[in-house]
Amino acid sequence: MGENPSPSTSISRHVEWVDTDASGHHHNSAVVRWVEIAEAQLIRELGVSGYFPVSPRVQHVVNFRDALWFEQEITATIWVERMGNTSLTFGFEITGHSCDKSDGGLAADGTITVVHVPDGNKRSAPWPQAISHALSGAKE
Template sequence: MTSHVEPVRVEFVDTDAGGRIHHTAALRWAERAEHSLLRAAGLSELTSFPRRRITVEFFAPLHFGDRAEVEIAATAIGRTSITYGWRVLRAGQECVVGETTCVRVGEDGRPSEVDRAMREALGHP
């Protein structure tokens, strides 16, 4: 399975009124890591996979200035979908864990098959 680690830093814009990350920050970081994973795997198709399902669990707070890493990998590839498992770690501590399922759509807006080259590039031959 092909994976990627994306470094992130909690910026002021990522925080809520309590000084912790706003929940949407983790989603942005995961999406950035997903696109970096695809680029690192040599894939150029980055925009034809709208989100179908996202689950997120928060285990430890992150604050302004914290440095963390997003680890991501394609954990399952279906006929028309890819599911990514991801987590945000600060100094090895699991702070956020999530899963994102995307569906490939064609130019007609309908689901289309994930091709063999993409499966192989993501470690799912």
């Protein structure tokens, strides 16, 4: 990844009953929720303030690779894929751990893109320098 590796983090969870559909495997909306939990964790780890009220999602791309089952442990990993002037794209993977219904492995991957829309504005604007530096992996 070079001298300034892309900021990343992982979280672990179990697939809860609320995360499943009638067939007992994960509902597609659970993936986005797990990714957003990992995103919040990354923002906390980087010590970034003021990010969430000004970072609406503009695109979700999710590739569903395998089913995840009730009570199965999962790991959601998120990283900064691209830091733009006004936008930010995260890459992510959801991996299931081995359980009685699955050998585990990659269950979903994709990207989520957000833009910086300052409070009171209707259009995107450049990221504040502190946020841009933290999320791009720049050393201050």
